[in-house]
Amino acid sequence: MKALLFHALLMLPVAAGAAVMAAPTGTHPGQTTANSLLPIKSKAELTHYLRDTPAGTSPLDKLSPWARRRFLAQLEFGQRGVTTINFGEPMAELTHPQIVQLFALFGAEQEKLAQGLDIGLTPTEQSRIEREHIEDAKARGCAPEDCPESEIERRYDELILQEPPLSIPAAKRLALDRQRYGRLFADYQVPGRLSTTSKPDLRLLVRAVNEVLRSPSAMSGTYIAQLRMDLTEMQRRGMTEDKDYAQLYELLLSARQFAEATALLHQHPGLGESAMPTVRDSTANSSHGTPSALVVDTQGSLIRESVDLSREVQIVALSGDGCHFCDEAAQAIETDAQLRPLFTHRAIWLASQGDDFAYAKTWNRLFPDQPMHIAWQNSEWSMLGNDAWAALPAFYVYQNGKLTKKFLGWDGIKKFKQSLREAGALH
Numbered sequence: 001m002k003a004l005l006f007h008a009l010l011m012l013p014v015a016a017g018a019a020v021m022a023a024p025t026g027t028h029p030g031q032t033t034a035n036s037l038l039p040i041k042s043k044a045e046l047t048h049y050l051r052d053t054p055a056g057t058s059p060l061d062k063l064s065p066w067a068r069r070r071f072l073a074q075l076e077f078g079q080r081g082v083t084t085i086n087f088g089e090p091m092a093e094l095t096h097p098q099i100v101q102l103f104a105l106f107g108a109e110q111e112k113l114a115q116g117l118d119i120g121l122t123p124t125e126q127s128r129i130e131r132e133h134i135e136d137a138k139a140r141g142c143a144p145e146d147c148p149e150s151e152i153e154r155r156y157d158e159l160i161l162q163e164p165p166l167s168i169p170a171a172k173r174l175a176l177d178r179q180r181y182g183r184l185f186a187d188y189q190v191p192g193r194l195s196t197t198s199k200p201d202l203r204l205l206v207r208a209v210n211e212v213l214r215s216p217s218a219m220s221g222t223y224i225a226q227l228r229m230d231l232t233e234m235q236r237r238g239m240t241e242d243k244d245y246a247q248l249y250e251l252l253l254s255a256r257q258f259a260e261a262t263a264l265l266h267q268h269p270g271l272g273e274s275a276m277p278t279v280r281d282s283t284a285n286s287s288h289g290t291p292s293a294l295v296v297d298t299q300g301s302l303i304r305e306s307v308d309l310s311r312e313v314q315i316v317a318l319s320g321d322g323c324h325f326c327d328e329a330a331q332a333i334e335t336d337a338q339l340r341p342l343f344t345h346r347a348i349w350l351a352s353q354g355d356d357f358a359y360a361k362t363w364n365r366l367f368p369d370q371p372m373h374i375a376w377q378n379s380e381w382s383m384l385g386n387d388a389w390a391a392l393p394a395f396y397v398y399q400n401g402k403l404t405k406k407f408l409g410w411d412g413i414k415k416f417k418q419s420l421r422e423a424g425a426l427h
Contacts, residue, residue: 038104039110041077041081059104064093064133066149070089074161090102092129093129095122100114132198135199136198152185152188152197152204156207159181164176169390184208185208189205189226205230206230210247242272248264249261249264253356279301279303279304291375292307292380293373295360296371312399313346314397315397316348316398317329317396318352321356323393326410336413339413339420342420349371353378393410394407404423
């Protein structure tokens, strides 16, 4: 399920630091060249590079003007170099080799990061998108590189460049994101306006709705229906391939709309996804309000099971794809004589509704005695609080249905055991 992985990469914290690249031989003392300005490790060095690099010679110039502006605006630097880099604009406009060249501007580690990811347009896709920009510019009476931003692109800038600060609690921040998206794009996400929207703007609408769909709590039928409507209009104009539906397919799975996901898979066999797994529901006799989760059995089928928090002791451990501290915790638990039986019989690992089944399968191969559960709906787990999955790993200890202790992060087995003893879960 690559689409969700790439979705999570749109704004990625990265390691910084690389050796400075030497100027090419033959350079006269004091002469500035593009390579002598690399790698870019600060805003000041970025300003220097942009000022002194001849037009048309930088990997940045492969991006369209407004995409280049968004990419640069979202770069963040620390003491040793770039700390946050945006994949959204490069993935929308560049081939894989061009993305690698772009990331190399910021050091060898960023170059290696880009090399290891299967992202980027094919030359055919890139040519198609370039033609769409040329046709749109012609219709607007301007050259592609000189066209002003369209109203939709201006609104897209506002959506992604004016995000609420990270200091705001996660739940409130996501609510503000949804409100901003609605204010900016609700009037455009209607069939009558989509039919007259330019092709470049139509692609931006898809990216905008995908921004709000980054949160599982936003996976309502409204947003998914908007994405489906946008893709239908793109298909009508010959702008799509089967793989363009991968994100919609995975969102349907995350929203537990399995029949719709199966139908989409049949309509677009080139998605490259395997057949929908069988889903069995064993919650029919569960009490009202009991939370549930999906587990993957040994045959690869999915089983929806109720989770009883009213037991004498029940631990809920929150995890997520890409959380290496979660992996460390599970490994330590697996090899500890006290913790292994406790987690085998009195605990569950729980991933968010938006995590995919492949993550659970991989986890289960590594830790068969601590199988991963995926929340059926995050809303069923409201007792964990609005900030659930905001910081991982997170551990909730329940006794007879009552939360007795919550602790975040992983700081080694000794401290973890002490927290469990304080909660009365370990003696």
